[in-house]
Amino acid sequence: MNFCRTESLIDTVTHYCPGCGHGIIHRLVAEVLDELGVREKTIATAPVGCAVLFYNYMKCDIIECAHGRSPAVATAIKRLLPENVVFTYQGDGDLAAIGMAETIHAANRGENITVIFVNNAIYGMTGGQMAPTTLLGQMSTTTEAGRGNNQEGPPIKVCELLSMLDGVTYLERVAVNDAKNVIKTKKAIRKGFLNQIEGRGFSMVEVLSMCPTDWKVSPLKAAEFVNIDMKSVFPLGVYKDEDGQ
Amino acid sequence: MSKVSKKVLLKGNEVMVEAALSAGCRFFAGYPITPQNEVPECMSRRMPEVGGVFVQAESEVAAINMIFGASATGTRCMTSSSSPGISLKQEGISYIAAGELPCVIANVQRGGPGLGNIRASQGDYFQAVKGGGHGDYKLIVLAPSTLPELYELTQNAFDYSDYYRNPVMILGDGILGQMAEPVELKEYKPIVTLPEKDWILDGCEGRDPRVIKTLYLYPSDSLAVHNAHLKKKYEQIASELELFEEYKTEDCELVIAAYGMTARIAKAAIRLARDKGMKVGLLRPISLWPLANSAFMRLAETAKKFLVVEMSNGQFIEDVRLATECSVPVEFFGYGGGWYPTPENILERIEKVYTL
Amino acid sequence: MASKQAKIVIAGFGGQGIVLAGNIIARACVKEDKHVAGMVSYGAEMRGGTANATVIVSDEEIASPFVEKPNMAIILNQPSLDKFEDRIVSGGLVVVNSTLVMRDVVRKDIEVVKVDALEIAKWLGNARVANVVALGAFISKTGILKMESIASAIEDLFARKKAALIAINKKALQEGMKVASRLES
Numbered sequence: 004m005n006f007c008r009t010e011s012l013i014d015t016v017t018h019y020c021p022g023c024g025h026g027i028i029h030r031l032v033a034e035v036l037d038e039l040g041v042r043e044k045t046i047a048t049a050p051v052g053c054a055v056l057f058y059n060y061m062k063c064d065i066i067e068c069a070h071g072r073s074p075a076v077a078t079a080i081k082r083l084l085p086e087n088v089v090f091t092y093q094g095d096g097d098l099a100a101i102g103m104a105e106t107i108h109a110a111n112r113g114e115n116i117t118v119i120f121v122n123n124a125i126y127g128m129t130g131g132q133m134a135p136t137t138l139l140g141q142m143s144t145t146t147e148a149g150r151g152n153n154q155e156g157p158p159i160k161v162c163e164l165l166s167m168l169d170g171v172t173y174l175e176r177v178a179v180n181d182a183k184n185v186i187k188t189k190k191a192i193r194k195g196f197l198n199q200i201e202g203r204g205f206s207m208v209e210v211l212s213m214c215p216t217d218w219k220v221s222p223l224k225a226a227e228f229v230n231i232d233m234k235s236v237f238p239l240g241v242y243k244d245e246d247g248q
Numbered sequence: 249m250s251k252v253s254k255k256v257l258l259k260g261n262e263v264m265v266e267a268a269l270s271a272g273c274r275f276f277a278g279y280p281i282t283p284q285n286e287v288p289e290c291m292s293r294r295m296p297e298v299g300g301v302f303v304q305a306e307s308e309v310a311a312i313n314m315i316f317g318a319s320a321t322g323t324r325c326m327t328s329s330s331s332p333g334i335s336l337k338q339e340g341i342s343y344i345a346a347g348e349l350p351c352v353i354a355n356v357q358r359g360g361p362g363l364g365n366i367r368a369s370q371g372d373y374f375q376a377v378k379g380g381g382h383g384d385y386k387l388i389v390l391a392p393s394t395l396p397e398l399y400e401l402t403q404n405a406f407d408y409s410d411y412y413r414n415p416v417m418i419l420g421d422g423i424l425g426q427m428a429e430p431v432e433l434k435e436y437k438p439i440v441t442l443p444e445k446d447w448i449l450d451g452c453e454g455r456d457p458r459v460i461k462t463l464y465l466y467p468s469d470s471l472a473v474h475n476a477h478l479k480k481k482y483e484q485i486a487s488e489l490e491l492f493e494e495y496k497t498e499d500c501e502l503v504i505a506a507y508g509m510t511a512r513i514a515k516a517a518i519r520l521a522r523d524k525g526m527k528v529g530l531l532r533p534i535s536l537w538p539l540a541n542s543a544f545m546r547l548a549e550t551a552k553k554f555l556v557v558e559m560s561n562g563q564f565i566e567d568v569r570l571a572t573e574c575s576v577p578v579e580f581f582g583y584g585g586g587w588y589p590t591p592e593n594i595l596e597r598i599e600k601v602y603t604l
Numbered sequence: 605m606a607s608k609q610a611k612i613v614i615a616g617f618g619g620q621g622i623v624l625a626g627n628i629i630a631r632a633c634v635k636e637d638k639h640v641a642g643m644v645s646y647g648a649e650m651r652g653g654t655a656n657a658t659v660i661v662s663d664e665e666i667a668s669p670f671v672e673k674p675n676m677a678i679i680l681n682q683p684s685l686d687k688f689e690d691r692i693v694s695g696g697l698v699v700v701n702s703t704l705v706m707r708d709v710v711r712k713d714i715e716v717v718k719v720d721a722l723e724i725a726k727w728l729g730n731a732r733v734a735n736v737v738a739l740g741a742f743i744s745k746t747g748i749l750k751m752e753s754i755a756s757a758i759e760d761l762f763a764r765k766k767a768a769l770i771a772i773n774k775k776a777l778q779e780g781m782k783v784a785s786r787l788e789s
Binding site: 512 | 633634643644667669
Binding site: 042043044045046049055056058061062063064065066067068069072075076077078079080082083084087088104105107108 | 274275277301303305306307309310311313314315316317318320321323325339340343449450451452453454457458459460461462463465
């Protein structure tokens with residue numbers, strides 16, 4: 004086995020915190036682009052959130068979008084350049100709070116794009132506020148008594164929600180808390196991109212990821228939190244697969 | 249057999265569509281709102297005929313962000329809306345201006361604030377010419393007053409937009425959008441030499457990856473430098489683009505300053521005033537930003553007074569005062585909330601201020 | 605200048621073909637290379653109730669596209685007469701659809717042309733062409749446009765989707781003309 008540098012990643016130091024899942028997920032996306040040989044055909048969107056500097060790490064054309072608007076931006080790009088590969092990379096605030104309308108409608112239109120949705124149950128970039136996916140009882144800087152005690156409502160389950168839409172092709176929830184799950188995540192991402200290349204329509208891969216800094220725990224504890232707490236609220240698995248495999 | 253005319257009868261909203269398509273616009277995203285509904289309706293029908301893409305977006309917010317994406321591919325693109333919808337687009341417009349992406353945005357203004365009404369208005373003047381969204385940026389703002397002019401300016405808007413890499417707004421109103429007038433659908437000819445789009449995103453095959461972004465976090469790619477670059481561009485536009493029309497100003501003592509539909513109505517009032525022996529003329533800015541300051545200053549030196557007529561509580565008048573450096577009295581005639589003037593009531597106001 | 609302009613209002617309830625009648629006049633103007641500016645009521649204005657269209661026909665450039673005080677009117681129902689009677693300028697002309705307008709025009713300083721437009725349309729076999737019957741009388745009375753231009757505009761407008769309706773609309777136009785000329789004699 005030959006381990007070499009991923010062509011689709013830029014050789015640089017990232018701004019991500021120790022134990023953060025973004026680095027892993029970037030790497031997986033990059034590996035998939037390499038393996039499919041589509042890096043030079045790819046146009047990605049960068050979100051607002053921790054991954055806003057996505058373009059500093061990925062070696063492909065990238066457009067940085069306003070908060071939550073990536074699916075709308077990607078819609079236009081893919082419609083105009085159907086031969087290119089277009090994907091959005093979004094966090095939970097971007098995709099499931101401010102950009103929920105864009106998410107639902109791009110999904111329902113069946114836009115032939117791939118969405119990489121990183122769910123770490125917190126607003127990282129702004130310093131640990133409640134996200135739409137923050138767990139009940141989970142503390143954040145805007146829910147100091149734990150989510151749910153001041154009418155915040157329960158976390159939004161995006162895969163479950165989008166699975167109701169007839170226009171959607173593929174939805175899978177995965178995690179990057181351990182090696183086994185990382186491998187499964189890569190498989191899901193690969194499928195998400197293959198769907199697009201084969202013209203099958205809207206694919207979203209939701210990746211449960213760690214944020215030790217804003218969860219205020221060690222990286223090891225953060226991986227445990229994903230494994231036990233997050234997975235019990237956000238069960239892993241395929242939520243929709245129009246090809247039925 | 250009837251005489252063959254090259255002109256066709258179209259509504260203003262339809263005129264914009266034909267002009268845009270003739271100029272090579274191949275992407276439109278929009279959302280229904282009165283009084284601009286004929287734009288998306290007509291686009292949905294016509295865009296596929298020319299091989300372009302039409303998307304009815306889920307909101308004006310999504311529509312303007314689709315424009316952000318479409319423009320990034322180098323495609324000529326357009327969105328339209330009316331006042332409340334244009335407010336929703338402001339976030340995206342700021343990003344488009346920051347990212348220096350060309351596009352055309354039409355505002356078929358209606359009465360405001362809030363939901364207002366669906367009658368014509370010029371209440372979005374400040375929003376259009378002063379920025380509207382956050383941050384230091386400028387839109388090129390064009391204000392047609394007839395449908396043939398709307399056709400021509402919509403075509404030109406795409407050129408200005410590509411040439412300066414800046415969004416251009418067509419600032420119309422409910423009357424302009426809804427009225428029908430014969431228009432000759434002239435073939436599109438670029439009015440400038442269009443620069444090569446060497447910044448577009450289409451996949452990085454054979455070149456380095458490109459990034460379109462509006463975040464400048466670090467001193468290494470300073471936001472101050474980006475802003476200085478934008479400022480320089482805006483100064484260049486201001487020095488090169490001053491569109492205006494003068495009507496009977498050679499000897500005039502009273503200058504009516506008005507734009508768009510109001511200017512058109514004012515022309516009728518000026519004819520009535522001239523019939524009564526009053527020396528009244530019209531200065532009609534066609535580009536609202538940049539504003540033809542020199543024309544205002546020149547007329548301020550010879551005329552005794554200005555009268556601003558606008559369908560608002562008084563917005564354009566502030567720029568007239570600035571442009572004339574308050575060297576002459578500037579009178580005002582206008583109301584907000586979906587009011588429009590008639591030639592007769594402008595005449596009445598002319599008679600009142602002319603002798604004072 | 606003003607005297608050369610025909611400032612027309614066409615009013616009735618939604619579904620009477622108000623916009624269509626305005627459109628026919630405006631398109632006929634284009635054929636004759638006249639200046640024309642048309643406006644129709646839109647949006648919530650045209651939901652449930654009266655609708656109106658205005659058309660200015662002129663040999664010169666039209667400054668204001670608005671018709672505040674029409675000098676010609678085609679009135680297809682009574683609420684529209686109530687609304688517009690006072691606005692018509694002295695010496696103006698109004699064509700009234702007398703099938704639906706039960707009262708007389710009160711003004712004595714305007715010319716009134718009563719046309720049993722809806723009855724005639726029904727007799728022709730399609731109640732919906734009442735607007736064109738009234739239009740025929742109107743054009744015949746005012747002479748602002750050639751009847752051929754109007755007929756040709758009708759052809760253009762119906763050609764795309766409703767070509768079958770061209771014949772009956774032309775017939776309606778003729779009947780309207782006949783009524784007006786009968787009134788004259």
